[in-house]
Amino acid sequence: MKLQTKDVEVLTNAVAQFFNTLPRAIRGRSSRDGSARQITPSVRSSHLAEYTRDLPRADYCGVVTLSGEYEGWVAFAAPRALLERVLIDLEDPDHTEAGKLDLVGEIANQMIGPAQRHFGDGLAISVPKTGIGNASRMLVEAKARGGSASPLLLPIRWEGHEAGLLVSIQRPEGGRSL
Amino acid sequence: MGKRSMSTLKLLIVDDSGVTRRRIARLALSKPKQRFEIVGEAGDGETALALARELCPDLVTMDLTMPVLDGVGCTRELCVALPNVRVLVISALAARGMALKALAAGAHGFLYKPFTDAQFAQWMDEVVTP
Numbered sequence: 001m002k003l004q005t006k007d008v009e010v011l012t013n014a015v016a017q018f019f020n021t022l023p024r025a026i027r028g029r030s031s032r033d034g035s036a037r038q039i040t041p042s043v044r045s046s047h048l049a050e051y052t053r054d055l056p057r058a059d060y061c062g063v064v065t066l067s068g069e070y071e072g073w074v075a076f077a078a079p080r081a082l083l084e085r086v087l088i089d090l091e092d093p094d095h096t097e098a099g100k101l102d103l104v105g106e107i108a109n110q111m112i113g114p115a116q117r118h119f120g121d122g123l124a125i126s127v128p129k130t131g132i133g134n135a136s137r138m139l140v141e142a143k144a145r146g147g148s149a150s151p152l153l154l155p156i157r158w159e160g161h162e163a164g165l166l167v168s169i170q171r172p173e174g175g176r177s178l
Numbered sequence: 179m180g181k182r183s184m185s186t187l188k189l190l191i192v193d194d195s196g197v198t199r200r201r202i203a204r205l206a207l208s209k210p211k212q213r214f215e216i217v218g219e220a221g222d223g224e225t226a227l228a229l230a231r232e233l234c235p236d237l238v239t240m241d242l243t244m245p246v247l248d249g250v251g252c253t254r255e256l257c258v259a260l261p262n263v264r265v266l267v268i269s270a271l272a273a274r275g276m277a278l279k280a281l282a283a284g285a286h287g288f289l290y291k292p293f294t295d296a297q298f299a300q301w302m303d304e305v306v307t308p
Contacts, residue, residue, distance in 0.1 A: 017292060018292045021292040021293060021294045021297075023294075023295055087197070090197060090201055091201075091204060092197050092200055092201065093200075094196065094197065094200070099196065099197065102195055102196050102197050103195075103197050105195065106195040106197055106198055109195075109243065109270050109291075110270045110291045110292045112270075113243075113269065113270020113271050113272055113290075113291060114270065114272045114290065114292075115272070116271050116272045116273040116276070117272035117273055117274070119273075120273060121273040121274070121275035121276065123273070125243055125270075125271065126243070127194060127243055127244065127245050
């Protein structure tokens with residue numbers, strides 16, 4: 001059983017919600033003359049990520065492991081420039097490598113956390129792990145487990161930067177992908 | 179009737195993300211209606227407990243998903259060690275059961291991540307105002 005339309009919609013909304021709560025997005029909406037463009041992300045059609053070439057070019061990746069009634073992982077992969085932009089929006093002074101790794105993990109957490117309301121209390125979420133190039137490694141590992149484990153990729157475009165949310169969720173009993 | 183004097187509340191910020199800790203600190207310090215003193219920050223529940231015992235904060239903002247000791251466990255121990263402390267959970271975990279667990283552990287309020295600056299300010303007004 002594949003991810004249902006409603007599941008994908010929930011994840012897409014969670015991605016949009018993160019970017020839409022950034023201070024810059026709020027300022028754009030509240031411009032007096034009404035001419036300010038809305039700074040919202042575009043989450044394009046999701047599809048299964050079969051090959052590493054399907055992934056967006058990403059310097060950083062935050063991975064959250066899922067457990068409880070589910071197993072799997074969620075990975076947010078983004079280029080350096082996108083993370084720099086988010087740090088500026090948040091008025092955060094730490095633009096070091098450690099700062100960007102911290103941010104990419106927190107974004108992964110904030111994108112799957114709201115989806116817990118939809119999937120239920122049985123979806124346990126780990127502390128994020130972060131690194132460089134992790135998205136490719138996660139995809140290779142998922143493929144090694146079999147075709148049904150191919151993760152879903154939600155391609156994201158925000159402020160001219162490409163990123164992606166990779167989602168691999170299964171129920172342990174029966175091993176079915178949702 | 180004279181204006182009520184604004185007391186300074188000691189705030190301990192607990193979150194495993196540094197960027198989130200700094201954002202909460204920035205937003206708390208920019209609030210005009212309430213003065214805060216950031217007395218400490220912690221990235222896990224165990225460090226938070228040690229700091230809280232030493233610093234006796236009035237308020238603690240608490241993440242739930244953290245290494246070593248999670249936010250629910252930390253809140254439970256914190257509320258026993260410091261019965262007058264107010265623990266305010268700020269977490270991405272949105273399942274209803276998580277909020278109930280945190281409240282049962284002694285938390286006074288719950289704010290979901292991601293949040294806007296305005297949502298944080300309004301929530302703080304609601305939960306901090308006596």
